[in-house]
Amino acid sequence: MSLIRALTRTRDQRSMHLTDWLTYGFLLVGVVLMFGPALWLAASSLKTKSALQEFPPSFLPMGQKEIKLADKPDPLPVYLVPLASGQSAELALQRRIGLVGLFIDPAQPGADPVRARMDEVKPVRELTFAWDNYAEPLRRFRFDRFLGNSLFVTIVSTVLTLLVNSMCAFALSKYSFRGRDAMFVFILSTLMVPISVILIPAFLVVTSLGLTNSLWGVILPPIATPTGVFLLRQYMLTIPDELIDAARMDGASEWRVYWRIIMPLAMPALAVLGIFSVMWRWNDFLWPLIVLSREESFTLQLGLSTFQGELDTQWHYLLAMTMMTLAPVVIVFTLLQRHITTGIASTGLK
Amino acid sequence: MNPNAHPPSDSATPTAAQRFARGFELAYTGLMRALEPPFAAIQKRIGIKGMAYVFVAPNMIIFSVFVALPMILNIWYALTGSNRLMMEERPFVGLDNFSALLDCKDYLDVNSCKQDRFWRAVHNSVLFVALQVTAMVALSLVTALILNGKLRARGFFRAVFFFPVLLSPVVVALIWKWILQRDGLLNALLMAGGGERVAFLHDASWSFFWTVFVSVWAHMGFYALILLAGLQAIPADLYEAAEMDGTPKWRVFWRITVPLLLPTLLVVVILSLIRAVQAFDEIYVLTGGGPGTATQFIVQYIYETAFANQVHLLGLAAAASLLVAVVLMVLTVLQLRISYHGKTS
Structure with a gap:
């Protein structure tokens, strides 16, 4: 009941009531739960491989300090070593012999190594950002290829979706012709047939057209989306017919009417559909999973999910790749937040 | 124009966004203008009215080939056997696939069924849908109500x-997999609080819980947004009138907010039902259906039966997907009914 009171309370209350505390408490928990996991991913993705294996984990990417000595090929880990004098110094571990380590002073690499028991030394920790986590996948796992494939699919699909659906919506909203209503009902009726229900025959069609393992096999099937036609048609109905008639009087062809008058005026609806299309295609998973089986044609989502099976022990790469997949969406969202939320709220689409 | 109001440096160097918009416009104009002659030629032959069919054609072709045709072919697959993809190689078996799927001594006891994996998936899906939709609707409603109140920020x-x-389903799944794994954040917090380590993704009940949790986490905002729009559409003067009459708050909630939000709420319930029946992506990446078959749901069953298992039982999978289609169809008709009534009343 207190919740309800919070939600229906009058606007002139000034002081914080219990209900306000509950409201902000809920919101605070919400922020932690909704944002926290992504933040944790971001922080983890910058940790080195060894830092990721620490338990319990630290929030910031802390790693063992390492030092590169001129005469050694690999960087050496640095430990805090207690010295005979009673003080301690930061020394680099050169070699381990059983329980004892041989340490050298980075300042005097030529001097005799110091011996110390490994259970008496402490690793020196510092903030280390493992940017390599980001660079390596691009070089080693053809991640750049997946990125390119995803960009291609997303951009081409969105352009084609906007073109094909707006043409159809134009005809359905601005012409009266035989079979128009039947077509509209036909399109709407397939709203209830998501791709997950026609996987097998859709795969047959794509196979028969020789489009398996081709990005076009991913792009084409979902282009003619009933939601897109519906959204654009409803919007175009509000464009006055007088505009079209006037253009025709001036000798404009139908195609010209379409691209010069209808398209610019339908911009708000096109923008909403465009944003949805980008989201749908960038995040698409099940359909590419079935159409694409060769690694060079994988999209980002497929590449990522395949790696999570193969690289189960290589979380440092996996997390960075996840971040790179997530980043474009976050950027688009920050730029277009208002459009996206009002678009969804006004159409009820996702 | 006053030159002082627009310093020359401003107009000389357009921002990246402006340059992008300009380039986009040029590309659009160029492409559309290039397409003008062919379309004008077609129009000359078939007239203005005929152009309607030209505009509808691309959509209708793609639609027929990739959506309508598969809908019909799906029925054929369900009525034929063998593991061949090509239609002509598949022998007709009548309703065998359906009778195999539905062959159960007791529908509540998975082990008495011939296709126990199918029924396990059905049972899991039913439980998942019930829990997920309840949690989803309740939480998104509370969130929408709170966001609709007077709030800072x-x-x-x-x-x-x-x-x-x-976020993409794969990203969602990986974010949570990283948190839920054996040495993950959640176990660290749990043990810091004096608890025992839990194998969240290797224990059947926990794993099921997390599939529900993660899918609610990922999609709740969408429904909250729809509900928020519904709340904001309720006329403010109703609340003002109630306040002037001194109506108690709970009464205002039950008499104004609830009835006026009801159509939106029903749409949300049905939309989330439709989505929950089809749940696949996040769960597939998060648990892979495991441990065992504890989190294997119906779409994953269809996918694996048709494509991932060694023998591709396409007929069986098609029959299962037809059964799912029937469920979805009923739900969608309900949804369209409600949205339609909501708009007319």
Whole structure:
């Protein structure tokens, strides 16, 4: 009941009531739960491989300090070593012999190594950002290829979706012709047939057209989306017919009417559909999973999910790749937040 | 124009966004203008009325080939056997696939069924849908109600709850897998609080719980947004009138908010039902259906039966997907009914 009171309370209350505390408490928990996991991913993705294996984990990417000595090929880990004098110094571990380590002073690499028991030394920790986590996948796992494939699919699909659906919506909203209503009902009726229900025959069609393992096999099937036609048609109905008639009087062809008058005026609806299309295609998973089986044609989502099976022990790469997949969406969202939320709220689409 | 108001440096160097918009416009104009002659030629032959069919054609072709045709072919697959993809190689078996799927001594006892994996998936899906939709609707309703109240930084909070909706299912699954794994954040917090380590993704009940949790986490913002729009559409003067009459708050809630939000709420319930029946992506990446078959749901069953298992039992999978289609169809008709009534009343 207190919740309800919070939600229906009058606007002139000034002081914080219990209900306000509950409201902000809920919101605070919400922020932690909704944002926290992504933040944790971001922080983890910058940790080195060894830092990721620490338990319990630290929030910031802390790693063992390492030092590169001129005469050694690999960087050496640095430990805090207690010295005979009673003080301690930061020394680099050169070699381990059983329980004892041989340490050298980075300042005097030529001097005799110091011996110390490994259970008496402490690793020196510092903030280390493992940017390599980001660079390596691009070089080693053809991640750049997946990125390119995803960009291609997303951009081409969105352009084609906007073109094909707006043409159809134009005809359905601005012409009266035989079979128009039947077509509209036909399109709407397939709203209830998501791709997950026609996987097998859709795969047959794509196979028969020789489009398996081709990005076009991913792009084409979902282009003619009933939601897109519906959204654009409803919007175009509000464009006055007088505009079209006037253009025709001036000798404009139908195609010209379409691209010069209808398209610019339908911009708000096109923008909403465009944003949805980008989201749908960038995040698409099940359909590419079935159409694409060769690694060079994988999209980002497929590449990522395949790696999570193969690289189960290589979380440092996996997390960075996840971040790179997530980043474009976050950027688009920050730029277009208002459009996206009002678009969804006004159409009820996702 | 006053030159002082627009320093020359401004107009000389357009921003990146402006340059992008300009380039986009040029590309659009160029492409559309290039397409003008062919379309004009067609129009000359078939007339203005005939152009309607030209505009509808691309959509209708793609639609027929990739959506309508598969809908019909799906029925054929369900009525034929063998593991061949090509239609002509598949022998007709009548309703065998359906009778195999439905062959159960007791529908509540998975082990008495011939296709126990199918029924396990059905049972899992039913439980998942029940839990997920309940949690989803309850939480998104509470969130929408709170966001609709007088709040500081409402835009920020709305964005926070909406943010996961944009993430791809694979990203969502990996984010949570990283938190839930054996040495993950959650176990660290749990043990810091004196608890025992839990194998969240290797224990059947926990794993099931997390599939529900993660899918609610990922999609709740979407439904909250729809409900928020519904709440904001309720006329403010109703509340003002109630306040002037001194109506108690709970009464205002039950008499104004609930009835006026009901159509939106029903749409949300049905939309989330439709989505929950089809749940696949996040769960497939998060648990892979495991441990065992504890989190294997119906779409994963269809996918694996048709494509991932060694023998591709396409007929069986098609029959199962037809059964799912029937469920979805009923739900969609309900949804369209409600949205339609909501708009006319």
